[in-house]
Amino acid sequence: MLRKIQSFISLFFTKSRNINNEPVNKVSLTVIIIIDLFILFNVFAGLDDISRWYLSPSQAYPCYSQWQNYQQDTRVDRDFLIVSEALNKVYNSPENYEESPEGHLGKVSPICINFTTLKDNINKPNNKLIFTTIEDKQKQVTSLEEKNQTIRNQYDSTLLEKIAGQPSNLSINQVEAQKARQELDKNNLNINSLQKEIKDLKQQLLATPESVNFISFLNSEIKFNEVKQGYEKALFWYPSIQIIFQLLFLLPLIFISLFVHKLSIKKGYGLISLMSWHLLVIFFIPLLIKIFEFLQIGVIFKFFFDIITVIFGGLLFLINYLYIFLIPAIGFGIIKFFQQIVFNPKNQASKRVEKSRCLNCGKKIQRDHHHCPHCGYSQYVECHNCQSLTYKLMPYCYHCGTVQNENEQ
Structure with missing residues (x-):
């Protein structure tokens, strides 16, 4: 070997x-x-x-990863999050799903096309308006929370200055305790009010026919x-x-x-x-x-x-x-x-012997040439039975017909 x-x-x-x-x-x-x-x-x-000619699993079933993430999501607002994806346009449209097989073999799952069609239906002007309102109110909540954090940081610094005996006229913070408390309460009331409005808007968005149909489709275990x-x-x-x-x-x-x-x-x-x-x-x-x-x-x-x-x-x-x-x-x-x-030299040798060519280089030679004039290769070997010269690499001696030993070739 x-x-x-x-x-x-x-x-x-x-x-x-x-x-x-x-x-x-x-x-x-x-x-x-x-x-x-x-x-x-x-x-x-x-x-x-x-x-890539044949559609990959993710191309044939493009909705699988989104659907699986939804099934595994344990958050309370998972319905709103997946509806918001539709309104944010962070998914492929059904037209893209249907066009993807062009120039390829295989087909997109009809269920996934239906999945995306239902999701695309959510992106209506009235739903978009509700979602935009939610985003705006959420930005207001974030802004108020940042203000509250700033007030708390300044108020904490003022307390430390008082403990250290820092005169009030030299303080780097101008936040008084009562004023800070009033500002925080006011902001918290606004935050609570905005959060309630956001909650109501989310429920309103999820109650639209388009969202109801899509969420119902998502919760179908069979599909x-x-x-x-x-x-x-x-x-x-x-x-x-x-x-x-x-x-x-x-x-x-x-x-x-x-x-x-x-x-x-x-x-x-x-x-x-x-x-x-x-x-x-x-x-x-x-x-x-x-x-x-x-x-x-x-x-x-x-x-x-x-x-x-x-x-x-x-x-x-x-x-x-x-x-x-x-x-x-x-x-x-x-x-x-x-x-x-x-x-396989034997296959080549058989054809070259028939056409009077060198067994090694394949160039034309005379039948009585013992050596190739082009490469010097010896064309014959002595038969182990009759001791006559016979062609190398051939299975039988052409004088006596004896099978030739491969090791002598």
């Missing part, structure tokens, strides 16, 4: 730096690397774009559970959908590069062979990254997670053990793929 990996790595770098077994000059190699980086950047950009289940299901399948679209983007590029690479080797087009090889590597890099990402968050991870949770309870670190063995197995499969398809 180790020998195969070393051979694979050696062959990888040889193919990445040579044209017809001749090293590429530094300038050309630099140009190729720059092209590789440019293509790699665009591949990742394309993968990012295509991964919320339907949205919740749809969101969780979309969240579960979304990584799988993304990897499928990303594979649809990458696999054609990989197969085209592989086809061009094998064809260029067959035809002896050295530069095209090198360029297509670099492209093949470039396309495999994001493929491997996306597969590993999927193994960490996708359906397979959830499948293993559920099995280990059921069998071993809280021993979730066993998932890491599983991946430690799984990832090398995937890497082994990738190496075998390259050895059997991309780097």
Whole structure:
């Protein structure tokens, strides 16, 4: 196994730096690397774009987070707070919800569209006027509370000055106790009055037909559970959908590069062979990254997670053990793929023998040439059965038909 990996790595770098077994000059190699980086950047950009083609769970169920926050909110005025959001326009309009699928696959939840329509209906002129009045009165309350705090601070400073024996004519505060008390009482009366008015206005706002319909809709457990289940299901399948679209983007590029690479080797087009090889590597890099990402968050991870949770309870670190063995197995499969398809010298040798080409560099030679005049590679090996010379890398001796030992090839 180790020998195969070393051979694979050696062959990888040889193919990445040579044209017809001749090293590429530094300038050309630099140009190729720059092209590789440019293509790699665009591949990742394309993968990012295509991964967004299908609507994400938050796009398909845009009302879920707001609705969930409302359900979990334990504050007394939660109804007013969510109605005020509608009047403050801090949410997406239903038109935006309906337009979001354009240019994408998937659809927005009809319940969420209904959710936003009801919320949008609240934003009527009379409701807006009530809300604006509430805001103005709340600002007045805040202003009066700030004044009271200032008076209390000044009054406390005056008391400290008296305790310290500071003459009144030298005091930095001109607040007398009786005057401060009167001012505080007056402000507190105004605050209480304003707060009562605010409370009445809030009740008036929540009693409007638009608010009643929206709050009633929010308190429907059946509809919320339907949205919740749809969101969780979309969240579960979304990584799988993304990897499928990303594979649809990458696999054609990989197969085209592989086809061009094998064809260029067959035809002896050295530069095209090198360029297509670099492209093949470039396309495999994001493929491997996306597969590993999927193994960490996708359906397979959830499948293993559920099995280990059921069998071993809280021993979730066993998932890491599983991946430690799984990832090398995937890497082994990738190496075998390259050895059997991309780097398989026997497949190339069979076609080159038929066309009287060098088994190593693929250039045209005479059948009686024992060594290639272009690269010096020996074309023949002695058969271990009849001791006659037969082609290297071929499975049988063409004199006696004996199976050739692979180690002698």
